[in-house]
Amino acid sequence: MSHKIQGITIGIERVNADIFIKLTATGTLTHDDYQTITPILESALAGIKQANVKILLDATELDGWELRAAWDDFKLGLKHGNExxxxxxxxxxxxxxxxxxxxxxxxxxxxxxxxxKESAMKWLF
Known part of the structure; x- marks a missing residue:
């Protein structure tokens, strides 16, 4: 029996005054994936007053989104894009x-x- 891994893995750290979020997206993202990840991200972003959040999105294993999940991603970006x-x-x-x-x-x-990832990390920091 084979298992296909899909979803979003998240890591949140502080680097000096910055918040660093590492996301790894795998497979085809669904609305359920965003139902799980959105509260975690919103909790991490609560109270941020300036644009000091740095994000590394590893999409090398991402196949895409279901339509509703793409809409969830768009809404999340609009809501928190200034952060x-x-x-x-x-x-x-x-x-x-x-x-x-x-x-x-x-x-x-x-x-x-x-x-x-190496060139992405150099650019972020």
């Missing part, structure tokens, strides 16, 4: 690079696409 200083998206697909450019229109912080 993000930098977002680094690491991927290996052309559509992921396009996703990063599209997200840049809705998020006030800087968003860049990378093909390696």
């Amino acid at each position: 993000f200083g930098k977002i680094a998206i690491v991927g290996d697909q052309h559509w992921q690079q396009k996703m990063a450019k599209l997200a840049d229109w809705f998020i006030s912080g800087e968003i860049k696409y990378f093909d390696s």
Whole structure:
């Protein structure tokens, strides 16, 4: 019997005055994934007054979103977009690079696409 892993893994740390969030997205994200992750992210972002949140999104294992999950992601970005200083998206697909450019229109912080975690981390810090 084989198991297909899918969903979002989250890590939250403080680095000096910054909040660093590492997200790893795997498989095809669903509305249920966002129902689980949204309260965790909102709790981590509660009380932030300035754009000092840095995010590393590892999308190398991401296949995409269900339609409702894509809407959940869009709403989350609109609600908290002013709190993000930098977002680094690491991927290996052309559509992921396009996703990063599209997200840049809705998020006030800087968003860049990378093909390696090392270069993404250098840019974030």
